[in-house]
Amino acid sequence: MEKEIKVPPYCCFGKLQDESVKVNPEKITAIYKMFDKKVHELTFHKNEKNWSLQEFSPEGKRRCTAIIQPLTKLSATT
């Protein structure tokens, strides 16, 4: 059985917008807001089994993206 993936209720600057969680066969995405503005978009990539986190400025510009690998995967490669 596939392990259920849950998005965290908050992430760095932002709080989860429950209605923003979208699930499709490839990925799960969630939007996090601060002062009603999108500051992060968190994505779980089902095939790669990793997370990416994008940060947006208060003006809505994409600033950077971080790829977050599960710890077990990192351990396996070291």
Add this chain to the structure above:
Amino acid sequence: MNYLDDVKNPNLQHLRKELLKLGTVWFAPFPSMKNGDISTSYSPAGKLLAIRLLISASEDCKSHIETLQGLFEYHDPETRLRLKMHEFYETSCIIKRYDDFNYWHMAFVAEYIVPLAFVYDAVKLFHDKGLLKRNPLNRVFVQDTTILKESQEYDFLLTDISGAISYTVLLKGLLLSRGDFITQKSNFEKKYEVEVF
């Protein structure tokens, strides 16, 4: 993200600006990897911050302490803010005057550990509860928890008390016992040659 550039991050600048609208809130610089500091990030919080509310033992103190008694544990289902008081202790402020005479003032510190995403909600709660009303000594400290293991002295300028230049306050290290802090506080008072009453 993994590392927050304290100077360049626009979200951090925005958050600092909004916090200042609530009162005397000092959001300390994050440790800088460029300066060789160790920076610790957590998942999913990014940063865990200590919010330390300094309450002077002035005329409003009794009502502030009563308010804080209702904030030992707090949950707001709307903002999803969950607070639990990590520490509450008495400390000393040393007020420095133009005539080189220092005098002692008692103060209290309520301390909470909060993820970055909830810092604004926590400070806003203190504001809404009347805890940030203008008082020259009262102040909120927002600091990265990873650099607060040891006690530290903090200096701030004073413009609202006649004859006073600045004040120094000693805040307890997060990992320090209360007994050790009492000794440190006593040494702090001796160093500034103040009379404690």
